[in-house]
Amino acid sequence: MGKGRIEAFSDGVLAIIITIMVLELKIPHEAELTALQPLIPVFLSYLLSFVYIGIYWNNHHHLLQAVRQVNGNVLWANLHLLFWLSLIPFVTGWTGENHSAALPVAFYGGVLLFAAIAYYILTQVLIAYEGRDSALAIAVGRDWKGKISVVIYAIAIPLAFLSSWLSLGLYVLVAVMWLIPDRRIERALLS
Amino acid sequence: MGKGRIEAFSDGVLAIIITIMVLELKIPHEAELTALQPLIPVFLSYLLSFVYIGIYWNNHHHLLQAVRQVNGNVLWANLHLLFWLSLIPFVTGWTGENHSAALPVAFYGGVLLFAAIAYYILTQVLIAYEGRDSALAIAVGRDWKGKISVVIYAIAIPLAFLSSWLSLGLYVLVAVMWLIPDRRIERALLS
Amino acid sequence: MGKGRIEAFSDGVLAIIITIMVLELKIPHEAELTALQPLIPVFLSYLLSFVYIGIYWNNHHHLLQAVRQVNGNVLWANLHLLFWLSLIPFVTGWTGENHSAALPVAFYGGVLLFAAIAYYILTQVLIAYEGRDSALAIAVGRDWKGKISVVIYAIAIPLAFLSSWLSLGLYVLVAVMWLIPDRRIERALLS
């Protein structure tokens, strides 16, 4: 089974998720700076989620590139990941509209946690299909970044009830971790 | 006529359907757990519809993979299927918002029924084009799963007026039927 | 310049247009049949527009299949067509919500007219690029269907102020004209 359509479908869903989030930036009826003020937390949560969807698209792109064929298990593991990512616009809007109150921030972390687990499952399903000594298995390696992310989310979720800003800081930290040192590791793995 | 664009267009429509359904999860203005309570039935109907669209995408993927070329009839049979699937967000939202009242659940079943019939028509149009002894015709076989689904929907629709939960249970049953034993049959057909 | 991306982008835009129209079917708050009654004209205008977008996608598919390469003119002629088609959800919703009042129906016809003209321009730009004796030019032929459509729209628009139902009947007639006898002509042209 070719991988072209799973890529096309995932691209479509991710493109829609990333774009409909902007609809939460409700257009103000006044043309004044003060009218934009309540939109600032919505904008910041949009920015964070945009980066997260970007990271997922990026990693998804890399992951499927190392794969030649897919089977039914892969299709469903992929849909499972897309399901959790499809909830990101909801938790993004909820967090933004409530100025980062504890509960929405905790739910945001919950969705990130389940998306991370879904991504891990997708990786494992692909490795099971490609083989333990495939290029994919070697490239994924021990996947410490994926594991650390899950741990940080698990800490950040209860933490939201103490300080939602600390939780959001941890989500930003995970995003930065995926953004910056990616290439160094990639090179290390490829060498 | 190549099949690339029919796949791309269907992927686009299905990706949008699966993603706009989440917009029915209206973001609550309060940051409390009680604010999420009215969203639970909306979420559950979203989950069911997500799985259904996933199944259709999956089956559509398999179906077109067994095909080499398409003609005008196939394009219209495909659009007919997409039309019924495009109504799923409406019946999903109606069912969710009315806590699974009888009428929305019956309409939900009606859309599932017509989508199943449209899928059956698409299969037959493709077999007519590919030939009765084509790989596709053999892979589809007697299509008992498709036929049983139609029968179950036809029972579930009037049943909604007795117990909408029983109807929803039957819709879940059909979804599970398509999800689980798929591979065993596939193998049987391929052997 | 390859034609792959112009197809992909058009598929994306058409898939979104065809799917967001369904958002005009506002989910009723009651679970009763009477709550669906005001949705009937909205549903019928959705159905008509779905068929129209389907016809355009279908014809667009055929048109670009006869083409090998595209240039900047083609890209802009294509965007011009997509612009008019992007207004179809607006006139569809306006027509449906106002129970086919004269003005929305006339505007609907206006958008159909400009879309038909835009499609004609796209055809001519492609023929100018491919050459007067290309397979495309022969396949398009005199394009009497395109010309008749424009004439019917031009009649139907002022007619809406006498009887909007007669105008809508003419729009349906054009759709049927494109749906049904297509293959016979196709065969005639190919023989």
Next chain:
Amino acid sequence: MGKGRIEAFSDGVLAIIITIMVLELKIPHEAELTALQPLIPVFLSYLLSFVYIGIYWNNHHHLLQAVRQVNGNVLWANLHLLFWLSLIPFVTGWTGENHSAALPVAFYGGVLLFAAIAYYILTQVLIAYEGRDSALAIAVGRDWKGKISVVIYAIAIPLAFLSSWLSLGLYVLVAVMWLIPDRRIERALLS
């Protein structure tokens, strides 16, 4: 790393951006011409933004055509561009709804400015990857159009507080500049 998916994802995002803007054309409840009057500025800002997204899609298409492979930097430079473009529906709606008041027009210009800068960065990242003497580097040349655009935006933004119509005129001017003389330059560069 192939460029197919970056094209597909960008096409998806741009197709959604261009299409969801039309949702700002809120369907009036009355079927009269006066009901359309408040929509005229919304329509005009939609038209301008449609042309801008069209130009970006067009240029993006050309840019990636001159490229063979992409790396992680390119993916992020591309996402950065898509981020700014994703804000165009917001500033379009804000400008349209407030009849081109100073502040929304200035913000519109700000988003255009940052999108132009993001496009410049994408170009530079691609040239850095392809090499200073690549076909891409030669085709882009000194990129005076990109630089002039940035200068015009930088003038138009403060100008909005004197006359928002003058600012909008400058945005139209930049759009026309990209639309019309493109081909002459292209030919000059190719000869």
